[in-house]
Amino acid sequence: MQQFDNVSVAKEANVFFDGKCISHTVHLSDGTRKSVGVILPARLTFNTRAPEVMETVAGRCKVRIAGAPQWQEYGPGESFSVPADSSFEIEVAEPYHYVCHFG
Numbered sequence: 001m002q003q004f005d006n007v008s009v010a011k012e013a014n015v016f017f018d019g020k021c022i023s024h025t026v027h028l029s030d031g032t033r034k035s036v037g038v039i040l041p042a043r044l045t046f047n048t049r050a051p052e053v054m055e056t057v058a059g060r061c062k063v064r065i066a067g068a069p070q071w072q073e074y075g076p077g078e079s080f081s082v083p084a085d086s087s088f089e090i091e092v093a094e095p096y097h098y099v100c101h102f103g
Contacts, residue, residue, distance in 0.1 A: 004028060017044050023100070035100045043091040048082050050102045055079040059096035064089045 010025040014035065021044060023037025039061070054063075056078050062071045063080055066087045074080055082088050090096075 004034070016046075017042065020044060033102050035102075037098060037100070039090065039092050039096040039098070041093055041095070043089065045087055045089050046082075047087045048084055051084045052082045053079050053101040054082070055099040055101065057097040057099060059092060059094050061096050062091040 004026055006029045008027045010027075014023045014025065014037070015021075016023075019040070020042040021037060021039045023035040026034045026036055028034070054074075056074050056076055058076055060073060060075045062073050064071045065080070065082055071091075072080065080088075
């Protein structure tokens, strides 16, 4: 899917890690919530409350989900899942564009 139709978008950005990750929350007409954002070059750790699927739109990243022994690499068109009440480390060397699917 190249775009989301019939959505509402929060005007205020979600800014994390001193601006290294910026996203906007998108609410779809069916009630689901997503965030669309960019992570600038960095190595960051995110905590999850709900299950998440991180879809790579552009760029590449290395990810290690809590408890996993190794890093995995993801590129455009690929995604990774993170369970609720967990965390993941992500490392990017170039701007990484993503859609985070919650729930």
